[in-house]
Amino acid sequence: MDIKDLLIKDVMIMDLQATDKQEAIDEMVAKMYAGGRISDIQTYKEGILAREAQTSTGLGDGIAMPHAKNNAVKEATVLFAKSRKGIDYESLDGQPVYLFFMIAAPEGANDTHLQALAALSKLLVNPDFVAQLKNAKTPEQVQELFQSAEQKRREAEQQEQALQASPKAGEKFIVAVTACPTGIAHTYMAEDALKKKAKEMGIEIKVETNGSEGIKNKLTAEEIARADGVIVAADKKVEMNRFNGKNLVNRPVSDGIRKPEELIDLAVSNNAPVFHGKDDGSHSAEDDAAEGSVGSRIYKDLMNGVSHMLPFVIGGGIAIALSFMIDQFLGVPQDQLASLGSYNEAASWFNQIGSAAFGFMLPVLAGFIASSIADRPGLIVGFAAGALANTGGAGFLGALIGGFLAGYVIVLLKKLFRNLPKSLDGIKTILFYPVFGLLITGAAMLLINIPMKVINDGLNSFLLGLDGTNAALLGALLAGMMAVDLGGPINKAAYVFGTASIATSLTEGGSVIMAAVMAGGMVPPLAIFIATLLFKNKFTQDQKDAGLTNLIMGLSFVTEGAIPFAAADPLRVIPGFIVGSALTGALVGGMGIRLLAPHGGIFVALLLNNPIMYLLFIAVGALVSAIVVGSLKKSVIEVKA
Numbered sequence: 001m002d003i004k005d006l007l008i009k010d011v012m013i014m015d016l017q018a019t020d021k022q023e024a025i026d027e028m029v030a031k032m033y034a035g036g037r038i039s040d041i042q043t044y045k046e047g048i049l050a051r052e053a054q055t056s057t058g059l060g061d062g063i064a065m066p067h068a069k070n071n072a073v074k075e076a077t078v079l080f081a082k083s084r085k086g087i088d089y090e091s092l093d094g095q096p097v098y099l100f101f102m103i104a105a106p107e108g109a110n111d112t113h114l115q116a117l118a119a120l121s122k123l124l125v126n127p128d129f130v131a132q133l134k135n136a137k138t139p140e141q142v143q144e145l146f147q148s149a150e151q152k153r154r155e156a157e158q159q160e161q162a163l164q165a166s167p168k169a170g171e172k173f174i175v176a177v178t179a180c181p182t183g184i185a186h187t188y189m190a191e192d193a194l195k196k197k198a199k200e201m202g203i204e205i206k207v208e209t210n211g212s213e214g215i216k217n218k219l220t221a222e223e224i225a226r227a228d229g230v231i232v233a234a235d236k237k238v239e240m241n242r243f244n245g246k247n248l249v250n251r252p253v254s255d256g257i258r259k260p261e262e263l264i265d266l267a268v269s270n271n272a273p274v275f276h277g278k279d280d281g282s283h284s285a286e287d288d289a290a291e292g293s294v295g296s297r298i299y300k301d302l303m304n305g306v307s308h309m310l311p312f313v314i315g316g317g318i319a320i321a322l323s324f325m326i327d328q329f330l331g332v333p334q335d336q337l338a339s340l341g342s343y344n345e346a347a348s349w350f351n352q353i354g355s356a357a358f359g360f361m362l363p364v365l366a367g368f369i370a371s372s373i374a375d376r377p378g379l380i381v382g383f384a385a386g387a388l389a390n391t392g393g394a395g396f397l398g399a400l401i402g403g404f405l406a407g408y409v410i411v412l413l414k415k416l417f418r419n420l421p422k423s424l425d426g427i428k429t430i431l432f433y434p435v436f437g438l439l440i441t442g443a444a445m446l447l448i449n450i451p452m453k454v455i456n457d458g459l460n461s462f463l464l465g466l467d468g469t470n471a472a473l474l475g476a477l478l479a480g481m482m483a484v485d486l487g488g489p490i491n492k493a494a495y496v497f498g499t500a501s502i503a504t505s506l507t508e509g510g511s512v513i514m515a516a517v518m519a520g521g522m523v524p525p526l527a528i529f530i531a532t533l534l535f536k537n538k539f540t541q542d543q544k545d546a547g548l549t550n551l552i553m554g555l556s557f558v559t560e561g562a563i564p565f566a567a568a569d570p571l572r573v574i575p576g577f578i579v580g581s582a583l584t585g586a587l588v589g590g591m592g593i594r595l596l597a598p599h600g601g602i603f604v605a606l607l608l609n610n611p612i613m614y615l616l617f618i619a620v621g622a623l624v625s626a627i628v629v630g631s632l633k634k635s636v637i638e639v640k641a
Contacts, residue, residue: 003120004147006078009139011035013081016100021089022568025049025066026540028079028102036074037104041542042549043072044104046564053563055235058091059189060258062134063124067103077104078120080142082134092254099133122192123149125257172203174267175219175227179210179234180253187211190233190256197260203268210238229267230275231256240275248275298404305369305403306496312357312364313598317502319354321510321596321607323347361503362386362396366403373407374414377429381406381437385445392449395456396500401448406441413437459504471512472590478513479520479585483577486524486563495521499598510594510609518557519588519618520581522601525554525561526618527580527625535630554622557601572632580625587617 011031018024029038029045038044047068051057058064079102086096101120123129129149136142176194180186191207198205206223209216221242224230230248232238233256249266256263266272326347332339342348363386370382385402389395394402413436417428481494498517505511532539532547543565553561566573593614597604605611 003078003123003150004143006076006120007080007143007146008035008037008077009143011037011077011079012139012142013079013100014137014139016081016083016087018083018087019085020087024081024083024087024089024097024100025052028066028081028100029542031081032077032079032102032104035077037077037079038072039074040072040545042546042564043070044068045542046070046546047072048102049564049568055254056090056092057186058089058097059124059186059254060091060093060095061127061130062086062095062098063101063130064089064091064097064099065101065103065121065124067105069105069107071107073104073106075104076106078102079104080139082136092258099130119150119153119188120146121186121188123153125189125192125196172228172268173226174198174203174205174229174231174264175223176205176207176231176256176263176267177210177219177234177238178207178253178256179238186235186253186257190253190260193257193260194231194233194264198264201261201264203264205264210234229270229272231263231267233257233263243275246275247272250275301369301372301404301407302400302496303492304372305365305367305400306492306499308368309361309365310499310598312360313499313502314600316354316357316361317596317598318600318604318607319350319357321354321604323350323354324596325606326350358503359390362390362399365396366399366406369400369403370406370410373404374410377414377433377437378407378410380434381410381441384438385441388442388445389449389452392445392453393456394445394449394452395459396503397456397459398445398449398452401452402441402445405444405448406437409441409444410437413440469590471592472586474513475516475589476582476586479516479523479588480578480582482517482520482559482585483524483581484574486559486566486577491521491559495598502596502598505594505596510596510607512589512592512594514598515593515595515608515614516585516588518595518599518601519614519621520585521559522554522557522618523581523584523621523625524559524566524577525550526622527554527577527629528562528565529554530622530626531630531633534626535633537635538630538633555602557599569633572634573629576625576627576629576632579628580621580623583624584617584621587620588614591617593617 011034013028013031016024016027018027025045025048029041029048032038032044033041047070048066051068052066056064057066079100081100081102083096083098083100086098089097091097101124103120123146126149129145132145133142136145176191178187178190178194180190187209188211191209194207195205206219207217208219219242224242224246227246230243230246232240232243232248232250233253234250235253247267247270249263249272251259251263320341323341324347327339327341327343330344330347332343336343342351363383366386366389367379367382370378370385372378382403385406386399389398389402392398410433413433417432420428478494478497481490484490494517498511498514501511501513505514529547529551532544532550536544546564550561562573562577566577591610591613594609595604595607597607600607602615605615608614
């Protein structure tokens with residue numbers, strides 16, 4: 001499929017009327033819908049906003065390429081729009097945008113579509129071509145320009161392939177990898193910019209792309225070994241250990257587009273840091289920079305453990321909750337209430353199954369934290385640290401410490417063993433790392449468990465003793481945190497705390513904290529649903545249409561459904577979310593409502609000790625939140641298609 005087949009004349013906007021970024025997105029999305037290229041405005045727009053939240057698609061030099069790939073797209077389309085005055089689109093270079101290319105890719109788009117979209121990205125690197133587009137007056141002229149430019153690009157690629165087949169002796173050679181989170185635009189624009197600049201500089205280059213269509217032009221071991229330098233222009237994780245020992249320039253993908261000459265100069269000058277892969281345990285400053293700040297690395301490692309732990313908590317928690325329900329239904333004598341959840345045979349089965357799953361919770365948490373830090377060698381040591389925390393009474397906090405400890409012990413061992421003879425490389429992973437890692441971490445955990453057990457027991461006593469005002473205050477705090485960043489680090493911190501509290505409250509029939517956390521997370525999307533009904537003049541039509549979607553997401557405990565609304569007007573929307581969620585958390589905590597399941601929304605309502613009041617408190621919080629949001633928001637004037 002050629003680009004001209006994606007550039008539909010009926011959805012081009014030759015005179016964009018918008019004056020700011022939000023209006024531009026609304027106008028282009030509305031045009032897509034009017035042209036029959038998308039089936040749902042809100043769903044497609046959510047995809048556009050989610051991509052913009054990662055980093056602006058205003059690439060610089062007056063060009064923006066907002067893009068989304070979701071099930072609202074009927075057919076792959078590129079909407080061309082031109083602004084005469086220019087729009088502040090929060091571009092990477094801070095300059096106004098004059099040319100827009102809004103890309104719509106259907107869910108599961110085949111490689112042909114993605115290749116055509118990648119080709120579009122490459123063409124826009126040519127400043128002469130961009131200047132011609134700015135002067136185009138009609139949709140027909142735009143199509144003709146692309147058709148001509150695409151033909152020239154194909155001819156250039158054929159010449160490049162011929163040159164690569166017979167490289168010149170003595171010519172500098174570098175390899176590069178480009179990647180962005182979505183892999184539709186930036187990946188290929190960086191590829192083309194690097195190749196074009198390298199050609200001008202007389203340097204041979206091969207660029208591997210990590211895009212939506214997978215890895216293309218994969219670098220071989222021979223090419224990497226021959227390379228005088230390496231460039232990684234990426235905003236997501238790529239395979240790095242293969243570059244061990246090479247001079248490596250590691251930058252965001254936007255630098256590959258805007259600063260290709262600087263990157264190439266560094267790569268061939270031998271001034272770039274030498275990269276050391278994790279296998280030998282060493283890190284240069286550039287290696288650390290590639291993984292982000294210390295805080296972001298800790299967060300990533302923690303979330304790796306939590307994400308792997310959650311299925312065990314959810315499955316085990318629901319099974320144990322069902323055992324309590326069965327005993328309550330079948331009946332338990334007054335003198336046997338201590339056996340609630342395992343008195344009747346059927347209840348005992350569910351309890352055993354759930355407890356078995358719960359038994360893996362702490363080892364899995366610690367194991368996958370450690371593997372995130374130290375790769376596979378950290379897994380066994382982390383599992384053992386989590387198991388020791390479990391048996392030693394150190395609980396969730398002990399396993400958390402154990403996971404990080406295990407990971408960094410393995411990192412230390414890699415550094416200590418990196419100078420061993422090459423013949424012992426094979427034995428390091430299967431013998432040295434697990435044995436020494438286990439002994440060092442295990443001994444440390446036996447000591448750490450002593451103070452951590454005291455702390456854990458104190459925390460458990462505090463949580464189990466929560467009632468009245470104390471429970472209401474803690475419930476309000478954690479539920480409010482769920483609404484601060486709607487799935488971000490603060491939200492996750494509250495959720496992890498709630499999940500950890502389940503393990504300490506199995507015998508009590510559930511956790512008050514978990515109940516407050518889940519209720520707080522359900523409020524924001526439900527508040528949006530109510531607000532779109534009560535304050536119709538404060539929302540656009542596509543936002544009102546999304547109200548029903550938020551109702552379903554709220555009832556299912558999917559807090560992220562409210563993100564597009566918060567992103568569009570954070571200062572007026574988020575405070576309302578926090579007020580409503582905190583109120584609900586306080587009511588749930590004050591009433592002592594307990595929950596054993598860490599997820600599920602209304603679908604696990606029967607596992608609560610007071611489901612009617614729980615749902616009522618959520619409704620109250622959502623209503624209050626909706627009123628606050630509706631009162632703070634300004635009336636909107638919709639952009640007509």
